[in-house]
Amino acid sequence: MRGPGRADSHSRMPGLVGIIARGPMRYRSTTYVCAVCGMAVLYYLAGRLGLLLAIPPGYATAVWPPSGIALAGLLLFGGRIWPGVFIGSFALNIWTSLDPTDPTSRLRSLLIASSIAAGSTLQAFLGQRLVRWISGGPDAKPWERRRELALVLGGPIACLAAATLGVTTLALTGAIKPGSIPYSWMTWYVGDTIGVVIFTPILLLWAARPNRIPIHRRLAATAPLVVTFTLVVLLFTRVSALEQHQIRMKLEQRSGMSWGILAAGMAFTGLLGAYILSLLGQSAIVERLVALRTEELRRANEEAKSAQLKLVQSARLESVGRLAAGVAHEVKNPLAVILFAIDYLKESVRSPDPNVAVALTDAREAVVRADGVIRDLLDFSTGAELKPSMQDINDVVQKALLLVRHAITRAHIHVVEELEPGLPPVMIDRNKIEQVLVNLIINAIDAMPHEGRLTVRTRRERPQDIRSEAGAQTDPFQAGTSAIVVEIEDSGTGIDEGSEARIFDPFYTTKPAGKGSGLGLAVSRSIVALHGGSIGIVNKEGGGGARAIVVLRSVRPKEEGIACA
């Protein structure tokens, strides 16, 4: 009995149609029993109240709230709770039609109650299916139009069922005279329709999640309906009393005044409700559009800021690169002279003072270190060209580990390889990516000077890799390009709070003097950026180490090579 859920394609829809199109909720058996019982009780109580507005002989009233409650219930909890409608309606009609003093009427009462209950259930079920059909669907029209159509289908169309079945049963069992059939049918039909038109939207409105429809809007929509409804009911009660008095005076002569007042009043209330809901819907659409545009503007602003920052960074790095290339040549020649001089002196000086040899060794090491910085600078400034080819990233990772195996062994580091098999090949400059991985692995080793655990993972890219990682230098996702993630995780000391934002800056290093030039990560970032990927280093959740995340995307090879951005 349960209709197919259409939640996925409409989860973003606001308000009532969102609820309707979301379809029935899934529940356990205890919840189901509660929903059925609740529906039965509500239907019965609302029916008792509705019967206060009954027009003699008492079977039909010009407003029938249970019809609205039944439809709202089935829309909210699904068609499966139809027994609640049946039980409520049956109980109500047994109570109305059973004459305890006449044992022969029991069968007739049972028949009438069953038939009316079946009609009410059929009507609610039909209404639910029609409303969900018109509210959902992938090619749905703008939702405000659908809601009005839903109101028409759930009200005037579906409500033909109960009135027709009920009045036919009453006529066949002799409960009403043939001459009263049109009047009874009309009263029944109008009553059910008005019940749906007024009460279903109100109930759905109040059943919506608080974040979908604000309380002030619910009140703004409900208050005029309740006030108008109350006024019409009061007027009807007054006129009906007057009419009953006249009927008694004029013997059997029926006046349509109370019926007319009630029907017109309720029709007016229903239309008013539809109008208010329509305004409400349009206001919700406008608010949603404003919210969407605001969000779009906020994102555009963020992206513009990020692009500007990257531009500034890239200009800064470019000037550093040019400077480095110029300085390198001028510095390396004197360094070469000093190195040869030291080599010569080491072999020439036979001093009894051991400090002479120490001084020369220190001087030599200092020159080699200075040369290392200059070479890093040159790497940084000349790393602008890629020679891409299709590569298996797991192979590249293993080669990088091989290159640093001595450092790994020396620091007593346990290496864990979690390389996802069957990853698609990526178009990368193998040597440069190897350089990036070596840099990251060496950083990880340096963070674990005595011993530790180095975990190297490869996997396919997940959506959160694109934006979420703090410190990651990200680029927008490029459709159609394959993306692979390499993670290098250590069990070291992690990154200081103040360093997180600066670790990719050129010349920034937290290593002891002479251990690093502060260019390794800057070079790595440039290389990964050339691949259209991203690189980030974050502390592990809960501390105890850091994790470097490299997202690599295939680059498009060009015959003349890849120019620097």
Next chain:
Amino acid sequence: MPRSRVLLIDDEPSFTRMLKLNLERRGFDVMMENNGANAHAVARAFRPDFIFLDVIMPDVDGGEIAAQIRGDANLKSVPIVFLTAGVSKEATRLRKNVIGGEIYLAKPTSVEEVVRCIERLLGKQAGVTPGGS
């Protein structure tokens, strides 16, 4: 046994002087030239077994000097190793000291490296004795 003759061509006199001192101590016969324009003539006169040639010099480019020497029938078989200050760590690691088919040494380099380079290249040539006193 004749000593191997090494020609150093570099516009930086202090560099050639220091390298000359080191190589001579190791038994090589060394000639240095700091003017690129004279390099070819000096080479013809000196008849070196081995040439170290700076890539970037103010008057004549190292590549041009290499072309002149290789165009000379008497010198064309002499191994030439370029000296350059413009090579990065990465390039050294990846290119195995070869750029465009030419062998190079990145400045600064140690005397041991220079000697190893000479011995390796001279050792490949029949009839030429590596340096030694």
